[in-house]
Amino acid sequence: NAGVTQTPKFQVLKTGQSMTLQCAQDMNHNSMYWYRQDPGMGLRLIYYSASEGTTDKGEVPNGYNVSRLNKREFSLRLESAAPSQTSVYFCASSVRGGNYGYTFGSGTRLTVV
Amino acid sequence: KQEVTQIPAALSVPEGENLVLNCSFTDSAIYNLQWFRQDPGKGLTSLLLIQSSQREQTSGRLNASLDKSSGRSTLYIAASQPGDSATYLCAVPNSGNTPLVFGKGTRLSVIA
Numbered sequence: 001n002a003g004v005t006q007t008p009k010f011q012v013l014k015t016g017q018s019m020t021l022q023c024a025q026d027m028n029h030n031s032m033y034w035y036r037q038d039p040g041m042g043l044r045l046i047y048y049s050a051s052e053g054t055t056d057k058g059e060v061p062n063g064y065n066v067s068r069l070n071k072r073e074f075s076l077r078l079e080s081a082a083p084s085q086t087s088v089y090f091c092a093s094s095v096r097g098g099n100y101g102y103t104f105g106s107g108t109r110l111t112v113v
Numbered sequence: 114k115q116e117v118t119q120i121p122a123a124l125s126v127p128e129g130e131n132l133v134l135n136c137s138f139t140d141s142a143i144y145n146l147q148w149f150r151q152d153p154g155k156g157l158t159s160l161l162l163i164q165s166s167q168r169e170q171t172s173g174r175l176n177a178s179l180d181k182s183s184g185r186s187t188l189y190i191a192a193s194q195p196g197d198s199a200t201y202l203c204a205v206p207n208s209g210n211t212p213l214v215f216g217k218g219t220r221l222s223v224i225a
Contacts, residue, residue: 042218043157043204045213045214090157097206098145098213101147102157102159102204102213104156104158
């Protein structure tokens with residue numbers, strides 16, 4: 001029962017470097033999400049994909065891009081990393097939208113120096 | 114815009130005590146409310162999902178209630194155990210069938 005798999009689990013980047021966070025789910029869910037979690041700020045939505053072929057901005061999209069590669073995979077790209085993007089990133093999926101239960105991945109802890 | 118508040122931010126109780134965690138939301142036109150648990154350094158695990166038509170939902174020692182009209186939910190944990198120590202988060206859709214908006218959580222410590 002893999003559920004939602006995120007890679008990598010840890011990453012250290014230098015300011016200005018780029019990277020892609022990978023997320024894959026094996027539950028045939030339609031909707032996928034990227035959140036970031038910061039101390040004192042809680043979980044904030046970066047981007048989401050309500051269904052394959054669609055993506056929408058969340059609360060804090062600046063500095064990020066996403067790709068819904070297929071129904072299973074939803075990647076998050078940092079084109080030019082900044083120290084403000086140091087955070088824990090969580091991917092989640094649901095059958096369809098916020099009216100259904102979410103399944104979360106275990107997170108990627110990213111440090112930008 | 115939906116806003117979710119959880120009180121208290123942290124709570125410490127002795128083992129065996131019953132406790133209540135609180136969650137409030139500003140827009141009462143919600144379809145459901147979800148409670149999650151997060152262990153340190155881990156992802157979120159879904160505990161309970163209450164549909165808007167329900168008043169409460171139970172799973173083992175956990176009972177969640179929902180009062181849409183007042184914009185409140187409570188998570189009741191009976192006979193707390195050290196293994197219940199974690200952060201508990203509630204979340205509701207921003208509007209309609211849109212992504213969840215999370216509260217900042219209540220960090221619970223159960224002391225043996």
